[in-house]
Amino acid sequence: MVKRFHPITCQLLPLAVLALFLPHYAFAQNIQSGIPEKVPFAYLWDTGAPSPEALSAEAIAAMTGWMRLEEDDVTHAFKGDAVLSNDKILVILRKMGTGAELYSLMLNQPVLRAVLAPLAKEQLESVKLSSLAIAENNPGAAQLNAVFGSDKDALDMGFRLTTGESTIEIHPGQKAEKLRIQGEIHYSIVPDYFGDDMIFSADSWRRDAVLLPVEKYFLNALGNGDALMMCVWQASDQTVRLSFNQANGKQTIGATEIQCQPDQKIWTALLEKKNIWFAWKTQNDAPDWTPPFSAQWRVNRLNQGVQAISQPWTEEFLKTPQSKPLLIYAFDRDRTTPLTVFCPIDVMKNTLGVGPCQYILDAEGLASDDHPTPDLVTEWVEKQFERNREKRSQNQIRDQFEAMSALMAQTQKRLQQYNVFASELKVLCSQEMQDKPDASGEIQRLLDVLEGIEQCIALEQSAVQQSESVDRMAEKIIELIGRENAYPACQAHCAGIRSVAARGNSALSRCRMKTRWLRQLCIMAAGDRPALTDFLNKIRIRTEQMLQNA
Amino acid sequence: MNRKLIILFLLLASALYGLSPSSPMGEELKGGGKGRIVFSSDRSGAWRIWMMQADGSEQHPLTKDETDANDVDPCFHPDGNSILFSSTRGGKIGVWRMSVDGSDLERICDGDQAEWSPDGQRIVFRRQGAIRIRDLSNQEEKIVTPKDWTDCSGGAWSPDSQYIAFARLRENRNELYYVPTIGGEPVKIYDQKGACEPHWSPNGNLLVYETETHICMIQPDGKKNRLITYYGGIQRYGRWSPDGKHLVYCQGMSEQGPWELYLIPATGGTPVPLTEGGSDMNPDWK
Structure with missing residues (x-):
């Protein structure tokens, strides 16, 4: 097998320098360099040296010391941290980390969106990575099986990334009771595409945690209106717990925890675009927002509590003063939605095989x-x-x-x-x-x-x-x-x-x-x-x- | 003012040019894809067989709208001079043949989803959920799938004539298999994500197939499975270009359509639209 890329060749040094100025562009260029055609990919990388903390956007863009593993190499011993990547997302399993760090590559620069970690029953804190094995490594898919903790308490969890998709497929091991997703979560949305959504925010519930009324999927509104994370799972009757943090008298959403079942997959998909979700808190004024792309958008009027009143978005909303706060997000495509844009219902069909x-x-x-x-x-x-x-x-x-x-x-x-x-x-x-x-x-x-x-x-x-x-x-x-x-x-x-x-x-x-x-x-x-x-x-x-x- | 309008017009024109199927990117992609594409379309009412050049030009119907019957699943003869298709003409689904200009329609037998053998002497098709081979010289038939497999579909002949790839519906999910044309035990290729509609690459090294949402590729030994399309909506019916460098497939907003045909490099990449309006499905490329 011909080695097609090594990041520290002279040929690529100029790109690494450029990366400091144009992180996302350079990353995309780097990761594609040396490939005869610009084909979609899923790659595994060894960063060469373990990092004590989550990697910065600049470090990811520079890729200094990173080595891409040969296709079908499943015996590689990682010297540094392990990285799964395609053109949309990147997942880092750091030797000193306690979970899979999920970065988005879909905006101007790599953005750390969430940390995905297994938890045992009654376990509150995630534990350090202890070992890694490569389960799959080809341009179609790459999978790392990670073990967290040691001895009899070790928790195993597989993370699989496929070509072109912004979705991580998670394979919980026997002892992993929950998958914890930590990130900058502003809202957790339990969609009811025929009725009304239920919307959970930091203000909507005064207790340590709340159990979401989910069946097989829910959404987390992340970042600054530019990311939705859709979580979907195969098994029925899985409980999802939304936990809150208290600091300086302020309550924030800490994490969502999805109950795991052995041999039953969980998917987390990142849907990204500026203004893919939008919260309008100014009452008695018309919302200052227009859809960033053609799709079917859903408007939720937020009442006190968690029960929203949902309806399709129309241009009338731009002209009408609103008496309640709104949460708007894209939920399904229409005939002119760009092919490259994914909506929650696309994710549902792609994972569960059925629409709502x-x-x-x-x-x-x-x-x-x-x-x-x-x-x-x-x-x-x-x-x-x-x-x-x-x-x-x-x-x-x-x-x-x-x-x-x-x-x-x-x-x-x-x-x-x-x-x-x-x-x-x-x-x-x-x-x-x-x-x-x-x-x-x-x-x-x-x-x-x-x-x-x-x-x-x-x-x-x-x-x-x-x-x-x-x-x-x-x-x-x-x-x-x-x-x-x-x-x-x-x-x-x-x-x-x-x-x-x-x-x-x-x-x-x-x-x-x-x-x-x-x-x-x-x-x-x-x-x-x-x-x-x-x-x-x-x-x-x-x-x-x-x-x-x- | 006029000058501003001209500049605006030029900007708009260049923007539109960049987005249209005849953009430089599109030309490059279509330049690799010579030949003709036959497909089924409902744009004139009932489903009919249409043909176009592989660059999307010269779209015209081959079967006419004189009946309510639906004509679907067209497939070129290896010499490119005739076409097999499935039709409900006469009230019962059957395998039909016609000349490449749409003349000389002839019903071959009951069944559907027919495909020619590489030598053009036989066809593989589906009847009552079994995959059958019919010798057109003597009309003899044999079933190549096991007797108790009653939900098979989409038989596809390997380029060396040795195997038939097909899908089997089991427990409400499709799985991919191949079986020797002389008969024997089917070999499982892949059983996840509702995989169906397999089609061999011209060199026989790969199979293109569809999941519930996307077009994928896999080796006959089940290895090197990968997504080729990963777009929103639904992608179906991937078919190879004669040189194996491109695929034509259907893109739908949902499972109910509407469907349009797109071209994409066989390695994956940026798709280029070929058709617009109505629903266009079941392409075959020669």
Whole structure:
């Protein structure tokens, strides 16, 4: 194998000097030097000498003494610190470090975004790296398996980087109970793409830590509005804890800790662009922000507490004074989003293999092989009318509407189950409050969530009663078959069906989010109030049954 | 004032020139990719087979819009004079053949996803979830996938005619295999990320395939797996240029499309758009 690059050759010294002035440019040049074509890559490096502290942007740009490992070299003994890199991110495992230091290379210069470290059960502080092994080293992917601590308490964790992606794939070992992510976190966002997000900031919760109502993903808003970190994991039922630091009377977010399960991967993806997220705290004024790229943007109106009201961003926001603080971020692409820009839903599809729609259907037990979702069915029906094929397809149109109607009936049935669930638990909570009036604060918090579920369903039921039924709209579309110029009327009815379906999905998604939050409140309250443990366990178990559709 | 307008116009024109498919970067990329690309498109209504030059010019339909049937999955004959495709013409999905000018349509058999053998004498295709080889001289067929594998797709012939690469759906996830054309035990290539749609490089050393979101490349022994596209949205249906230096693939905003065709160096790099409007899929390059 021909060695294609060594950083201390005379040829590259001028670049290293230039690096001091143009860190990012020089880094990109350095790392590509000696390669016949500018092909995407994933490389492993040995820095030559261990650093006692995290490397500066300048040191990374200069790469002084760094040596790139030969492709397929998996036996190399590191003299210095180990580095995984591609053109977007760089991960350093320092001999004297306690975790994987994740740098972004996507802005003007390398920026340390987070430290990723394994923790054992009940362990509060991360421990020093003790050994490293190379699991994979080729231009497609590089993986380092790291061991932290020593002897029987050693924690192992693999870090894998692939070509071109700003994502680190993490392989927790058997003893790693949690993955701690430390960084400059301003907000942790638990997205609900059909309902409302929950937003956790340093000000939103007064305690040491809070359990996030996540299922398989969440976002950390990092830096100065220029970075989102999306965390995704394979296993269900993984708890995520957001911990706070207190200093000088001020509370800040310290870290997020994701519970690990052996053989179940966790991904952390950096999404970077100036203004990729934006917090608008000035009330009674219009936000001073425009989207930095074309995409679907989500606006969260922040209330007291953690429950936001979410809606799509439109240009109207720029003209309208806002009475509440806002948090805006890119969540999905549109037709003109640049190919090189990644949004959270891209990450979700790339890691879990499904988008949010399929995810919620799967989670709620409503998925089917032929997916007769209202969106797909009505779009197909519209096409038949547009192309004057509705007469020939009329049997299929009837079948499709029947399947769609059955699916939508399932959604309503699930909502009814949530309604019964909330009513039952409200009775339990009221009884407990009477028995233990000193715990009324904790119990009231649960009651508020349960009432939120009931209100959500009541709104949906009221809307169902006031609007035309989906079955009636489908009948009207079928009546249009064979009539002249039926396409506009078909479009109107199809839009009506989609609107009813969207409302139902939104209600379902909101109920699911509130139920998850209820579960976390039970766990947190049980820690604070041991006297309530039995009662809280009963509620928690019921929420888990509801979430598992059991 | 006029002078300012002219300068503004020139600036805009140069900016647009730099972004358009016919930019110098695009020309360079397309210069390496000579020949024709056949693909399926819904831009005129139902899915039809279209053809264009590999630089994106001269786009025109080969199959016409006289029926509701859909024509997809076109594949050039090795001599470039005829095209296989899948069609629902007649109400049942079947493998069809036509001349490269769109004439002489002929139904070969039930099935879909057909590809020619390197000598053009046989086809590999899918029927009832099994991968089959059909000898076009005597119409004899044989199944090359195991009897109990009922969810296989995307058979692709190796350039030396010895193997068929394909995908198998198992536990709701696709996996990649190859099997000798004379029959035998399939060999697993890769089983992660829903890998499917394998296609051999012209020299047979690599396979391009797709995951749920991206185009990747891998050696038949499962080694040297790497991403070739890593863009937002969805990338599908990677196909080689005849010289193996480029790939053509589909880029979609989501799984539902809309889809457009892009060119990219086979080593990865900057993609260049080839088509615009409607949805364009299933490219094949000759």
